Amino acid sequence: MAGVVLETLSWKKLIALGILLLLLLLSFFLIGGLVAPNPSNVMVVLGTKCLSKGSHMQQEWFIPFGGNEKCDSIKSVDDDRVWDEGISANQIVFSFWLPYMRDGKQLDFSRWQQMLLTVMQLDIKYDPKFPVGKDPTFQFDARIGYRNKEDGVNDWKELAHSLEERKLDCQITPDKMVIGNQYNCSLLAFFELGSLHYDYYLINVRVPVEPYKGINMEIGSLMDIWVIAIHQNGGFTKVWISIKTVMLPIVLAVLIWFWRRIMMLTRPPNLLER
Template identity: 45%
Template sequence: MAGAILENLSGRKLLVLVSILIISQIICFLIGGLIAPNPSSADIALASKCFDAGNYTDKWFYPRGQGKCHLLTQDDMKQTHLANQIVFAFQLPLPRDNLILDYSRWQQNLIGVLQFDIEYHKESEMAEKTTVTIDAKLAYRDKGDKDTDWKYYASSREQRTLECTIKEKKEGYYYSCSIVPIFELGSLHHDYYLLDLRLPVDDNTNMNSGLGQIVDIWLVAINQNGGFTKVWLSLKTIFFPVIVGIMVWFWNRVHQLNRPPALLEQMLLFLGCSLTVLNLPLEYLTLAFDMPYMSLIGDIRQGVFYASLLSFWLVFAGEHLMENEDHNTLRAYWKHLSAVVIGCISLFVFDVCERGVQLSNPFYSIWVTSVGTNLALTFIIMAGISAGIYFLFLSYMIWKVFNNISTKRASLPSMSGARRLHYEGVIYRFKFLMLATLLCAAMTVVGFILGQVSEGRWKWDEDIELEYTSAFFSGVYGMWNIYIFALIVLYSPSHKQWPQDGMEQHISTLNQQSMNEEIEFSRLPTEPSEISSLTSFARKTAMD
């Protein structure tokens, strides 16, 4: 009788395989913890106040290098008539230890948020919520260019909502204001960037009339660390050919059987394909080409993988419940899978609404209005709640599987010794695999929630202090590959058959009752779609 490798692999070989997989998982955690730096870093830059004597809208103002702008003093800033002639300039990256630094394409992306320092004055008291109008221009230049050779990247007039509070209204005290997202670049293709901001004042339209006395503007520039990108791409480069090779081996073994592929085998292939797409190290192309859409592509790839992984777990648990007669089709799981698909589509639409628009306008953000912020927070909170509910539901399904199999084990004492030992070994192995599935699901849900919080906390301005480590991200990513690799191997069709000579000798030593039971067992009809003797055993006892 042939089944899955999980059932027919010897205990020694299975121990060696599991040991190798566990060691690989530990290595993934150690690589992230000992080799990779933090996934992202934040640099804080103070705006240089440049004086624009002629209000030249096409001129670039920068604080360092040949042709730098005329810098204003703090006393100059107090002259309100200069408001339309002040340009807040940020030249990135900042020099360090008198060394001129440049961005690396390994750093992948760049996000900018603003922090305003506003001094309280009785004659210019601010409201708790103030609409700020910002004229923003972004430029770039590369190594070898002249200091004056700034090239246009993007510009836009944006409105942001600034929320400011003050504990004690006294002259010289500062407001505590919320951060303001200003831009997001999906690629970091150039060496140097320049951000010029203006806060235009128009008495006729009351534009920026309620801002108060702005002392300074800070820019927090967040980018992915190049060292983390190198480690991440190294993992992708290693896992990509391994998963492709094991998929080819798996599907070749399936097609050697005299039956069509079972639903679980098809789901394993789909899961392996989505992981292969995720593993494909497309990020190498960003080292040669400017690909601002790479962040959107990365989100889509990860979304497809999440959808396939969540769907597979539902089918994997459902196939071992044996409650539906039509167990080998997706029709039995349409309710479960539709919920996963709707959730993933919702997140995809939300992502396109922001990252898609940012391809043409990097200053756009869905978080800039109250409606957009509430909508975005609703999506993220609902996604987190849905992930938690999904995990609870999957845990419930796995609990039902354990109960179902425990009920079926009641028939084991009536079997012969060989048959009973066979099924007991299969059940123990299956329970271990289901517990590993539950652990993988828990880590995936936690990683998803932390990823959403990590990305959004700079945008919704909540004081959330969480330690994100490279070890966790690389460990979870390695866990996905190792777990799916193990599933494909262990649920591949086994070509091992029970030896007929040995079986005849075993049967001859049994009494007549036991011999009749073995003969009956060998003649049990097996559905051509089943891939393991565990499902055959459970379904037979369910019919009995």
């Protein structure tokens, strides 16, 4: 037919083309299932409770491990030391190091890992003296720092600092209302990084308590903070980019061939062909 770009293929050519496309698709499935690792991985990190001796507005870094400046930590907010020394909630800093150590080896991030998404999980103990209010607001002061492997152990630089608020959704059934039991609290959105340019990240979270302003007076008895971090695996990114690199010249070759066939027509190309 005059003016039609599509050629009339023989059955042999059509079957060969179909088999080629099927093998190509099957190879991508096999690469994804046998070669590529999981697209993402999850880390669950419990915050180390460090003690701040000065004002809660000080900008010092609290490092849970690996630094020359040791973190003066407590095991629990119910520790005898808290009552003996009169430690207040404003002196407690929840510290997190990402990524954590595994089998005695300090892991590090890579630029192949394209994103980091974090959420917070609060451990709130039931205590009739400190009940969870109706639709309470959780306010926290968060600082995020970064460091590379060649930097000094205490050479942390600030990436972000913000005072944030989140609405708490914590429930407990009547049969669980016993001192020491925990509320069932929903996860709280924390922060997201679109790229990981540095090897290590340090997170310091303060939960200020100000009775006169009503800040964090209805969040109950906060015991621990967990950070759940989801990051893309570097191996998956490498396989993904490799497939794209192989397919790019093939797609360009097909596009050039198609456009040359368009230009061979005696009429100008229409909008769909363009």
